[in-house]
Amino acid sequence: MEPISTSKLFLEASAVFTGFSKTELKATGMLQSYHNTILKNTNKEDIDYFFIDLNQLLTDPKQDAKSIKHILTTQFMPISAYGSLAQNMIILWYTGNWGNDVISSASYIQGLMWDTIHAHPPGAKQPGYGSWSDLPLSVKQSTVKSSPNGK
Amino acid sequence: MENNNNNYDVVIVGSGIAGSIVAKLLTNAGKKVLMLEAGLAAGIAMDQEANYKNYQDYLSTFYNASAKVPNSPYPNIKDAPSIDVLDIKKTPSTEGYLVQMGPIAFASDCTRAPGGTTLHWLGTTLRMLPNDFKMKSKYGVAVDWPIKYEDMNRYYEMAENEIGVSGNVKDQNYPIEQKSVFNKDYVYPMKVIPISYLDKVMTDIIDKNSKIILNDKAYKLYCISTPQGRNSIPNYDYDINGVAWNPGTKKLDITRNRFKEGYNPVGSNWDPYTGQRCEGNASCVPICPVQAKYNALKTLRKCDMGNLSVKTQAVASKLLINETSNWINGVEYKTYIKGSSPEYETHTAKATIYVMAASAIENAKLLLASGAANSSDQVGRNLMDHMTVLRWGLAKEPLYPYRGPGSTTNIPTFRDGEFRKDHAAWILPLDNWGWAWPTFSPGSDVTTAVSEGIFGKELRDRIENRVTRQFFTHFECEQTPDPNNRVTINPEYKDNIGNYRPVIHYNATEYMLKAFEASGVVSEQFFDQCGIEDFTEYNPQDPDYVTYKGKGYSFAGAGHIVGTHRMGFNKQDSVVDSDMRTWDHENLFLVGCGNMPTLGTSNPTLTMSALTFKAAEAILKQLEQ
Ligand SMILES: Cc1cc2nc3c(=O)[nH]c(=O)nc-3n(C[C@H](O)[C@H](O)[C@H](O)COP(=O)(O)OP(=O)(O)OC[C@H]3O[C@@H](n4cnc5c(N)ncnc54)[C@H](O)[C@@H]3O)c2cc1C
Ligand code: SF4
Numbered sequence: 001m002e003p004i005s006t007s008k009l010f011l012e013a014s015a016v017f018t019g020f021s022k023t024e025l026k027a028t029g030m031l032q033s034y035h036n037t038i039l040k041n042t043n044k045e046d047i048d049y050f051f052i053d054l055n056q057l058l059t060d061p062k063q064d065a066k067s068i069k070h071i072l073t074t075q076f077m078p079i080s081a082y083g084s085l086a087q088n089m090i091i092l093w094y095t096g097n098w099g100n101d102v103i104s105s106a107s108y109i110q111g112l113m114w115d116t117i118h119a120h121p122p123g124a125k126q127p128g129y130g131s132w133s134d135l136p137l138s139v140k141q142s143t144v145k146s147s148p149n150g151k
Numbered sequence: 152m153e154n155n156n157n158n159y160d161v162v163i164v165g166s167g168i169a170g171s172i173v174a175k176l177l178t179n180a181g182k183k184v185l186m187l188e189a190g191l192a193a194g195i196a197m198d199q200e201a202n203y204k205n206y207q208d209y210l211s212t213f214y215n216a217s218a219k220v221p222n223s224p225y226p227n228i229k230d231a232p233s234i235d236v237l238d239i240k241k242t243p244s245t246e247g248y249l250v251q252m253g254p255i256a257f258a259s260d261c262t263r264a265p266g267g268t269t270l271h272w273l274g275t276t277l278r279m280l281p282n283d284f285k286m287k288s289k290y291g292v293a294v295d296w297p298i299k300y301e302d303m304n305r306y307y308e309m310a311e312n313e314i315g316v317s318g319n320v321k322d323q324n325y326p327i328e329q330k331s332v333f334n335k336d337y338v339y340p341m342k343v344i345p346i347s348y349l350d351k352v353m354t355d356i357i358d359k360n361s362k363i364i365l366n367d368k369a370y371k372l373y374c375i376s377t378p379q380g381r382n383s384i385p386n387y388d389y390d391i392n393g394v395a396w397n398p399g400t401k402k403l404d405i406t407r408n409r410f411k412e413g414y415n416p417v418g419s420n421w422d423p424y425t426g427q428r429c430e431g432n433a434s435c436v437p438i439c440p441v442q443a444k445y446n447a448l449k450t451l452r453k454c455d456m457g458n459l460s461v462k463t464q465a466v467a468s469k470l471l472i473n474e475t476s477n478w479i480n481g482v483e484y485k486t487y488i489k490g491s492s493p494e495y496e497t498h499t500a501k502a503t504i505y506v507m508a509a510s511a512i513e514n515a516k517l518l519l520a521s522g523a524a525n526s527s528d529q530v531g532r533n534l535m536d537h538m539t540v541l542r543w544g545l546a547k548e549p550l551y552p553y554r555g556p557g558s559t560t561n562i563p564t565f566r567d568g569e570f571r572k573d574h575a576a577w578i579l580p581l582d583n584w585g586w587a588w589p590t591f592s593p594g595s596d597v598t599t600a601v602s603e604g605i606f607g608k609e610l611r612d613r614i615e616n617r618v619t620r621q622f623f624t625h626f627e628c629e630q631t632p633d634p635n636n637r638v639t640i641n642p643e644y645k646d647n648i649g650n651y652r653p654v655i656h657y658n659a660t661e662y663m664l665k666a667f668e669a670s671g672v673v674s675e676q677f678f679d680q681c682g683i684e685d686f687t688e689y690n691p692q693d694p695d696y697v698t699y700k701g702k703g704y705s706f707a708g709a710g711h712i713v714g715t716h717r718m719g720f721n722k723q724d725s726v727v728d729s730d731m732r733t734w735d736h737e738n739l740f741l742v743g744c745g746n747m748p749t750l751g752t753s754n755p756t757l758t759m760s761a762l763t764f765k766a767a768e769a770i771l772k773q774l775e776q
Contacts (some may be wrong), residue, residue, distance in 0.1 A: 019611035034521075040648045078602040087601050090610065093599040097217065107215035116611055117618040119553035123213060123434035124583075129383075131431050132555025132583065133345035139551065148736075 009051045010035045012058065017086055018070070018093045020112055025093070028110040037098055038089060048081035050076070159185040159460075159502035160774055162482055162516070163615050164467045166195065167267025169742040169763050170508030171450040172313060172730040176767040178458035182395035182774060185460045185500055187484050189231035189509075192432060192463040194265035197615070203421035206442075209270075215439050217401060221710065222270040224438045225264045229647045230487035230495065231466045234512065236708070239694045243644035249512075250644045250654040254696045254699065257657045259536050259708030261510050265463060266448040269544075269756070271355075271437040272710065274380040274444045275580070276316045276757040278307050278648065280327055282567050283751030286631070290571045292662070294748050297729040304334060306761035308405060309394045309690040311378075315417055317341035317429075318378030321438035326567050340391070340414035341383045343376045344429060348585045349550040350374065353622070353681070357562070360680040362402050365672055370564050371678060377561050379582065380445035381429045385413035394764065402767045418442065425580050431555050433584065444556075462500075462548065464490070467651050470521035472736070473500065479505045479523070479739045485648050491589070495648045504738045504770055511745035515715035516653045518726075524716070524733040524741075529726050531639055533632035533717055535750050537709035538575075538659060538665050540626040541589045542674045544683040549619035553593070554583035559583060559774040560654045562624075565673070566752040567592045574665035575628040577695050578752040588707075589687075593618045622683050626670040627709050633660055637716055659706070665697040671702065711755050716745040716760075730769035731762060742766050 006059065011031060015022045025031065057063060057071055076086045092098055094116070095106030109124040118136035120127060127137070134140075157178040159181040162168045177184050188195065192373060196202045213224035220236050225748035238247025239256045251257060261268040281300035318339040319324045322365040325332070343662060345672040354374040362369035391414075392406045428442040435444050439622040442449075463636075464487050482505060485495040518524050527766045562579040570576070584590035596618055600610055630636075639649040659667075678685050689696060693705035719725020722734040730747050732741045751758070 014476055017606045019606070019608040048648070072606065073604055088605055090601050091317040091598055094601075094614075095594045097594070100217045102217055102409075103217045104373060105211050108214045113597050113614060113618075116614045117553060117593055118551055118615070120433070122219070122553070123210065123432050123440050126430040127430040127554070128430055129428040132347045132433070132559075132573065133351070134346060136554070137549050139549075 006051045006087055009055055012039070013054055014089065014093060015056070018112060020093070022028075028031055028112070030093075030107060030110050032090055033103065034089075035116065037092060037103055038085065041098055042085055042088070043083050050082040090134060103122070109141050115137050154473050159183045159500070161504045161506060161577065162187065162500045162502040163506045163508055164482060165267065165508035165510065165513075165743075166190075166265050166447065166451060166461070167448040167508060167509075167510060167743070168269050170449065170506070170759055171447040172763045173506050173508065173767045174459060174762060174771065175454050175770075176394065176396065176448050176764070177771065178455040179453075180398075180771055181455075183458050185462065187465040187467050187482065187500060188265050188463045189228075189466040190225060190264035191228065191464060193450075193462050195448075195461060197456075198317075198688060199421045202648070206421065208439055209438055212645070213434070214582060216581045218298065219437065221260055221437045225262050225488070228263065228490040228492050230493075230644060231263050233263045235696070236260045242692050244646070248305075248639070248646070248652055250652055252654060252656050253656050255697060257534065257536070257655045257708065258695050258706065259710045261512070261710070266451070268710070269446045272437050272756065273556065273754070274377050275425070275703070276311065276314055276318075276380045277578070277753035278285070278292055278332060279303075279751035279753050279758050280567050281332065283749060285751050287776060289320060289334070290555065290569075292571060294421045294717075294719070296748050297718060300332065301763055305368065305405065306406050306764045307757065307766040308334070308337070310757050310760035312340060312391045312405075313450060314380040314757065315340055315414065316378050316380055316757075317344045317383040318685050319343035319376055322376045323378070324373075324375055325563050326766060335755070338386050338388045339378060340386060340389050341416065343383060344379055344383045344387050344556060344559055346376055346559040347555045349552055349583055349622075350581055352548065352550055353581055354560065356681050363673055363676045365669055366570065367758055368570070372562050372564050373559050374562055374581070375560055379556065379559075381439070381444045381556060382416040382418075382427055383429060387411050388412040389414050397556050398775060399437075400770045401775065403764060417445075420448050420452060424510065427672060429556060433554055435556050438662075453520050455655055462486070465498075466648065467517060467649060468512060468520065470505065470517065470523045470568060471522065473521060477736055480737050482772070485650070487648060493647050504740065504774065506740045506742060508742045508772065510743050511712040511715045512638050512653050514741055514743055514745050516640060516651055518598070518716065519638070519640045520670065523734045524739060526724050526735050527723055527725055529634075529717055529724070531715055532634045532637045533714040533748075534636045534657065534712075535630040535632060535714040537627035537750065537752075538630050538663055538667075538706045539709045540628065540670045540706050542625065542670070542678070542685070543586050543589050543621065543623040543688065544678050544685045545620045546619065546622045547620070547682045550622060551619055552583055552623070555583050556586055557582065566664075570669075574669055575631065575663055576752050577626045577628045577666060577670065579624055579626055582625065584623070584624040585618060586623055588621065588625070592621060600710075602705060607755070625707075626666075626674070627752065628663060628666040628670070629752050629758060631660070631662055632714055632717070643776060654761075659697050664697065667697070667704040668699050668702070671704070678725050709754070711744065711750065711757050713720065713744040713747050716741050717748045718746045719748060728764075731766035732769060740766050740770055
């Protein structure tokens with residue numbers, strides 16, 4: 001087995017599994033910290049195979065979006081796959097937690113779930129006096145761009 | 152008088168809102184006060200830098216806590232433990248500070264730290280309603296207060312000034328006979344906190360709904376804005392400047408501005424320019440990062456510091472009673488060094504008058520441990536809370552919760568009415584924080600979806616779609632006094648430094664169970680009319696699961712710990728008189744929610760603070776006799 005650099009692939013994998021763009025993920029400033037978190041808490045063999053197999057899948061010209069999604073669902077998402085790395089990685093990005101533990105103040109504050117629901121982490125990134133009285137800014141902006149879920 | 156000579160006019164136990172109001176009024180009237188506070192010294196730092204640093208420590212502890220419960224930012228000290236909701240288990244249970252004998256668990260907590268429980272309160276500041284003070288004569292239930300609403304009015308105005316309430320008096324339309332409970336032309340110190348987007352959507356829907364039927368009677372649900380102790384825009388029609396002792400009339404005077412200058416919002420304790428307005432952190436419980444929300448340290452800072460001595464890490468353990476005069480001779484307290492080791496020193500604090508402000512359960516426990524104030528056998532009895540039935544569901548449209556203060560609107564329809572003869576009244580706040588309370592959302596939504604194998608864009612869409620539609624409300628049911636719901640002590644149960652742990656007996660009477668049942672009938676129609684899909688689930692494994700007529704309900708605590716040393720008409724029926732002086736000991740006053748004979752449907756702290764002004768007035772009068 002060839003040792004591979006997981007750090008570049010980690011960003012790629014994170015985008016695939018979270019549904020957030022690489023730019024959005026980088027903007028959290030958490031990339032390095034989360035990469036370290038998974039290295040520290042996941043069995044080395046699971047990590048290596050996870051990234052090798054994922055890399056192969058994503059670079060395989062024979063695959064299309066539909067088949068990739070199918071393989072991700074059946075081969076990567078089950079808790080039995082690669083020490084539950086995919087599930088743990090998603091929860092880490094969305095909540096800032098590894099299992100029940102909060103990684104850091106920053107990880108709590110950068111949890112993606114808050115952006116997802118057009119809110120902010122309680123106790124941080126406060127949007128200012130009276131902001132709660134109106135539609136969230138992110139929803140208003142998406143209305144302007146008339147995105148499908150704009151209200 | 153010498154400060155270092157044990158020569159104090161008054162010893163106050165506890166630096167929560169009750170203790171701090173007394174300390175502020177007394178020191179500003181020139182009285183020498185010693186305050187004993189069980190919490191850590193760091194929490195009381197008055198200089199900007201240390202104060203800021205300590206508060207940032209609280210905030211960072213909160214960020215890093217996996218269960219973000221009310222006490223999560225604050226240190227739980229072994230030598231002065233706090234009651235904590237994480238310790239609530241099926242009874243009997245000895246987990247945590249309380250010993251819970253059951254049959255069901257008391258479900259609320261409080262904080263032992265300088266500033267007390269207002270550090271993590273939500274800040275809702277509704278007044279009680281006139282009929283709440285006469286439940287016995289009006290509805291044949293519970294007891295009457297020895298004070299009428301009309302007597303409370305001026306003290307309510309003092310308390311609203313101290314806390315800094317934002318609200319709109321004109322919105323305050325209650326289901327009562329009186330047109331208004333406020334003095335003519337009265338306005339709150341600050342304008343109403345903007346109601347949430349969710350409130351607007353829901354109010355529109357609720358206004359259009361038809362009436363709800365409960366026990367063959369029709370009720371119209373309606374929404375009003377909720378007054379609250381957090382900073383908004385000053386109201387320039389507000390002319391109250393403060394409260395001052397008038398040695399001539401022996402009364403507290405409300406002092407007024409001659410010109411309409413409006414109220415000055417009180418900012419954070421480390422910087423007056425921080426927290427001038429609520430900034431929408433949506434974390435008021437357990438911690439407001441900018442201190443736009445009131446906490447008791449804001450009151451404590453307004454003491455005349457030359458007249459105030461504070462001893463922290465000083466846990467009161469016993470009152471000393473003079474056997475001939477029956478006067479209180481001193482407070483015995485234990486000082487710990489580290490907070491975690493069983494080492495301590497014992498001291499005695501002496502003064503002319505003693506004020507217990509350690510919150511309802513601790514006050515009662517200390518009285519029991521001292522054999523004090525209990526000739527009526529009422530000490531520790533009538534423990535109450537708002538027994539809170541949670542209801543949650545999904546709306547058809549996004550409501551965009553998780554933004555703004557915890558609650559900005561309430562449905563007051565069931566706060567008063569003839570039905571109180573049969574079952575408890577309740578207030579129904581609309582909550583702004585989705586299902587965070589009942590299901591630990593949105594984290595739990597993520598873990599559930601992921602465990603179902605959902606990922607990527609689909610996951611993002613699903614969380615957005617569901618969580619933005621979360622609607623949550625809770626029925627805060629007024630628990631009535633029952634002598635068997637009580638705090639006791641038992642030498643078998645002591646804490647790390649040999650102080651008694653409170654032993655609790657607690658149950659829900661049929662009057663409460665009927666209210667739970669009624670809450671189900673109301674919420675079913677309410678959700679249905681609003682097009683909200685009900686997701687409420689009560690699990691028999693919940694620590695506070697009860698059944699009534701074949702149906703199960705789980706209730707939670709509201710943090711409203713009330714009634715353990717009730718006020719009454721005479722020495723036989725109560726622990727304190729209407730000045731909150733104990734009937735048994737002329738120089739011992741009790742302050743805090745323990746005095747309240749009944750609870751009403753408002754969160755208790757505003758009423759308790761109003762009573763505390765009344766107590767301080769009586770203490771000053773007694774000192775100057
Ligand atoms: C989650 C939550 C939300 C709430 N929200 C609201 C709300 O929206 N509106 C409302 O009206 N109320 C609310 N409350 C209730 C409110 O917080 C309390 O009623 C109020 O803080 C009680 O004030 P207090 O001064 O009597 O007691 P506390 O604030 O509890 O202060 C007691 C003080 O005494 C000290 N002490 C305790 N024991 C000893 C001892 N043995 N020796 C020396 N010192 C001691 C403590 O350290 C503390 O400083 C809420 C409560 C909770 C838990
Ligand atoms: S919403 Fe935020 S800023 Fe406002 S009081 Fe609550 S925590 Fe403080």
